Amino acid sequence: MSKACATETAVLHVLDEVVASARRQKVAEFDAYAICTRTRRVTIERELVSSADSIMATGLHVRVCVDGKVGGASCNEFDRRATSECIDHAVRIANLMESDKNWSGFPSSSKKYPSVSGLYDTSVASLDVPVMSMMAEEMIDGARSVSKDVSAPYGAVESTGRTVGVTNSSGMRSVMSETELQALICCVAGSGESISPDCEESGQSRSCDLRIDKIGERAGWIAEKSTHILDAKTEECDVVFSPMSLGAGNDGLLNVVLSEAFSGQNTHQGISFLAGRLGEPIWSEHVTINDNPLLSGRCGSRPFDDEGIAAQKTRLVNKGTLVGYVWDSYHGSISGEGSTGNAIRDLSSGTVGAAPLCLQVMPDRGSMKSLIESVDHGYLVWGCQGSHTSNTETGGFSFVASPGLLIKNGEVVGGVRGSMVSGNVTDLMKNVERVGADVVDFGSALMPSILFRNVKITTG
Amino acid sequence: MSALLDPLVKAVRSRVVSGLDYVELRADDVVETSIELRESSIESVTRKFECGHSARILKSGRWGFAVSDGVRDVSETITEAVKAASALSRTAVSDTSLHGVKPVKMDIPSKARIPLNEVDLAEKVSYLTSICRNATKADRRMTTTKASYSDITGDRVLVTSEGTEVRQSLSHAYLKTSASGNTSGRLVSARDEIGTVTRGWERFTEDGSGDKIVERLARKARLQMDGVSCKRGTHPCVISPKVSGMLAHEALGHLSEADLFAAGAFNGLEGARVASEAVTMVDSPWIEDGFGNITADDEGVLPKTVTLIDKGLIGAQMTNREWAARLDIEPTGNARAESYRVPPLIRMRNTYFERGDVSLDEMLEDKKFGYYCVDVSGGQAESNSSFQVSIQECYEIVKGELGRPVRSLAISGVATKSLALIDGVGRDFDFESSYCGKLLQAMPTSDGGPHLSFKKGGVVFGGSA
Known part of the structure; x- marks a missing residue:
């Protein structure tokens, strides 16, 4: 039996335990989500591989509904006692709640799951520490190949095998396995006043096809470029955003803001700037966005969501016109839109809400280099320092371009310090001039580089 | 000895640690309560039970780290961490050493006067509901108020091969509230956060703490609505x-x-x-x-x-x-x-x-x-x-x-x-x-x-x- 099969058996076993426990405790309505992950990680510190980690983790989240009252509980152990206690606590919590008049039950498995290929790669699942150490060294060498002045204070290579299962009282019983290989490096160059900012670059894939050396090279290139400091001025001008500055999970501007804004739950509650604007031409006609978890081998792809509902491709923006939101079953039911298979479950808080699984900004043509070449005077934003503080309800943002670089006559000529970029995502997206074809997979987003016109830059 | 400390102490005294420069075992046995509210509607209430341990070892100047659920197979986790450190490439860091410290044996009790795990869920929900309701009432332009509360109680232990044994009783709580409004078609929002790692439920109820949160939220949201743009x-x-x-x-x-x-x-x-x-x-x-x-x-x-x-x-x-x-x-x-x-x-x-x-x-x-x-x-x-x-x-x-x-x-x-x-x-x-x-x-x-x-x-x- 392969590792994936063995883990899937274990996950299904714990889900079946939940079903048996619920029956024993006479709980008629319930759902359960189980996850089992195995992670191996090697860490880079001061340009050397410094440690190796091996992490096994399991998690179980249970929701029950008693007379329209919903309660939840979770635990991290897969045994009969733990599952039984989980149900017991969920029932106790449900009994404290008031009946939810909007409750329409846990979803049924009426729709067949799509076939999504390339989610599991045995070569990633079986990666061992020696091979991952070599990968990390290859990434450091890639960074150093740019210049001896470049150093890599930190980084990591991480492989994960994950199995997820869902069951509920409406007959759902699903399980899937996936793998992910991630690599991250931070480079700096220069010293004293000319020291570069932290120049991070990363890559992730379901398989071992990552060009690890290129990740290091890109981080090294941007760090080296950033040491030649030039003056920026307060102005409105052309700005090229790198895929990382827009798509990274924690601080990519569009990923941070749009993941919340397209959530049907947030639009329904009026806490999204996209609420009530369906059918309106809101952005540049160069912008088309899908949520597409069905793409082969992408890190955000999957056959079903965290409630077990079949995943689907959903068009959100069509040539600048807002055409859709994403929904989980509860909020989709309240709004009358139905689920789009976009439930996301937070095991700690117990919330089940809606979010894009794989936000895909549709690429057009050309590389980031060709976008830069089309700019006479402007900036390249490689990273957005502080974009996580953007207001996801209003779309407002104000961050430091870090690293930020000056473009003159189609070429990057040096770095700028402390240049702030501010505005509103709606205004920014109206000013899209060109979308590149250089798509990078960030897991929850597939993002190309984009050239925007009339972006506000502020300097000291 | 506690149920959490005992297996760690036993493992760190076993033969599995021989030949290692340093072994550090940590374990948690905690309960986390999370409550999510919007206006007066409860979006979710969850209790999370977590028990697990990790081993961090130093062997020949190289770090290895492994994690496992429960506290049953601590020796196996140490072995897994040793395997990880041993498998690092020859060029990896191999000169790590630690500054010497005097081993300590401590039992750190919670200072909570009203232990978080002794407060009824219904009381916590009622407190949060009141904040959300009053914040909405504070200004008719306020459309949505939200509260996210979580607390963690339980035991955390640390055991090292040098003889350190620390047991800590946790009392962590954190409350984040937000208010959103709409004025002349422009969305605004404000937020507030309070937390404690030493006190109990009294952190949220003493000195009119709930009223102060409402006052701060309302003031910040109002300022957003009535504010002018800043000069760049x-x-x-x-x-x-x-x-x-x-x-x-x-x-x-x-x-x-x-x-x-x-x-x-x-x-x-x-x-x-x-x-x-x-x-x-x-x-x-x-x-x-x-x-x-x-x-x-x-x-x-x-x-x-x-x-x-x-x-x-x-x-x-x-x-x-x-x-x-x-x-x-x-x-x-x-x-x-x-x-x-x-x-x-x-x-x-x-x-x-x-x-x-x-x-x-x-x-x-x-x-x-x-x-x-x-x-x-x-x-x-x-x-x-x-x-x-x-x-x-x-x-x-x-x-x-x-x-x-x-x-x-x-x-x-x-x-x-x-x-x-x-x-x-x-x-x-x-x-x-x-x-x-x-x-x-x-x-x-x-x-x-x-x-x-x-x-x-x-x-x-x-x-x-």
Whole structure:
């Protein structure tokens, strides 16, 4: 039996335990989500591989509904006692709640799951520490190949095998396995006043096809470029955003803001700037966005969501016109839109809400280099320092371009310090001039580089 | 001996640790309660039970780390960590050593007067519902209020091969509230956060704490609705204790963490002057109601106060045992881990500027035009000392007086330059509680100080978002 099969058996076993426990405790309505992950990680510190980690983790989240009252509980152990206690606590919590008049039950498995290929790669699942150490060294060498002045204070290579299962009282019983290989490096160059900012670059894939050396090279290139400091001025001008500055999970501007804004739950509650604007031409006609978890081998792809509902491709923006939101079953039911298979479950808080699984900004043509070449005077934003503080309800943002670089006559000529970029995502997206074809997979987003016109830059 | 401590002590005394330079075992057995509310509707209530352990080992100067659920097979986890360290490539770091410390045996009880796990869920829900309901009532333009509450109670233990045994009773709680509104078609939002790692439910109920949250939320949301746009560029400004705390933490504190110091803007500037003599900044393991309070760090080191900027000169670095050995200095007790699932990193605790002798009125009076930044909603720093702070409460300063409120904005600067442009250090003091992120670990910290006054050029205003 392969590792994936063995883990899937274990996950299904714990889900079946939940079903048996619920029956024993006479709980008629319930759902359960189980996850089992195995992670191996090697860490880079001061340009050397410094440690190796091996992490096994399991998690179980249970929701029950008693007379329209919903309660939840979770635990991290897969045994009969733990599952039984989980149900017991969920029932106790449900009994404290008031009946939810909007409750329409846990979803049924009426729709067949799509076939999504390339989610599991045995070569990633079986990666061992020696091979991952070599990968990390290859990434450091890639960074150093740019210049001896470049150093890599930190980084990591991480492989994960994950199995997820869902069951509920409406007959759902699903399980899937996936793998992910991630690599991250931070480079700096220069010293004293000319020291570069932290120049991070990363890559992730379901398989071992990552060009690890290129990740290091890109981080090294941007760090080296950033040491030649030039003056920026307060102005409105052309700005090229790198895929990382827009798509990274924690601080990519569009990923941070749009993941919340397209959530049907947030639009329904009026806490999204996209609420009530369906059918309106809101952005540049160069912008088309899908949520597409069905793409082969992408890190955000999957056959079903965290409630077990079949995943689907959903068009959100069509040539600048807002055409859709994403929904989980509860909020989709309240709004009358139905689920789009976009439930996301937070095991700690117990919330089940809606979010894009794989936000895909549709690429057009050309590389980031060709976008830069089309700019006479402007900036390249490689990273957005502080974009996580953007207001996801209003779309407002104000961050430091870090690293930020000056473009003159189609070429990057040096770095700028402390240049702030501010505005509103709606205004920014109206000013899209060109979308590149250089798509990078960030897991929850597939993002190309984009050239925007009339972006506000502020300097000291 | 406790049910959590016993298996760890047994494992660390077993043959499996022979030949290892160091073994550190940590375990949690905790219950986390989470409540999510919108207006008076409960969106979710969940109890999470978590029990697990980890082993961090040093073998031939190389680190290995492994994690497992429960506390049954601790020896196997040690073996897994040894395997990981042994498999590192030949060129990997192989000279790691730790600064020696005297082993400690401690039992750290919770100081909670009203233990969080003894308060009914219904009481917690009722308290949060009242905040959301009253915040909505405070201004008819407010459309949505939300509350996210979580608390963690239970035991955390640390056992090392050197004989350290620390058992801690946890009482962590955190409440984040937000209010959103709509005025003339423009969306606005404001938020508030309070937390404790030492007290119990009394943190939320004493001194009209709930009413104060409503008052603060309503004020901040109203200011967003009625505020004007900020003028982009650099202006003289005064920042409140909450904002100076964010600056202390983000722009300066991270640069003084030993693992980040070497690659950061302070490297090579040890002892150099970066500010006037009036500026002193420390990281302290304990302040009254501090969210970053610790009694021992996660390597069992008894923590010390570290003076990061001493009368304007770059001072000491915060260390763990590894970096203390590397720098040949005493460890400061800054090794902290979010949970047993991750190895400890060098983290701040309670970071703040020391008081000065200037009043707020004196700071304002000499400014013809500028801004008074009062409250923050987040921030980030870089190793080159560039900082960004989001401001959710701000006022114009016009001819020495406070003027119109200003809509949400962000400020930035380069700390090594900005510090030199501080021209007033207040005689007051306050701090805020928040979570700091580093390498995906969230850690409770407090950041604070007095009011600070900056000359033009010290802070850049990025314009209202």
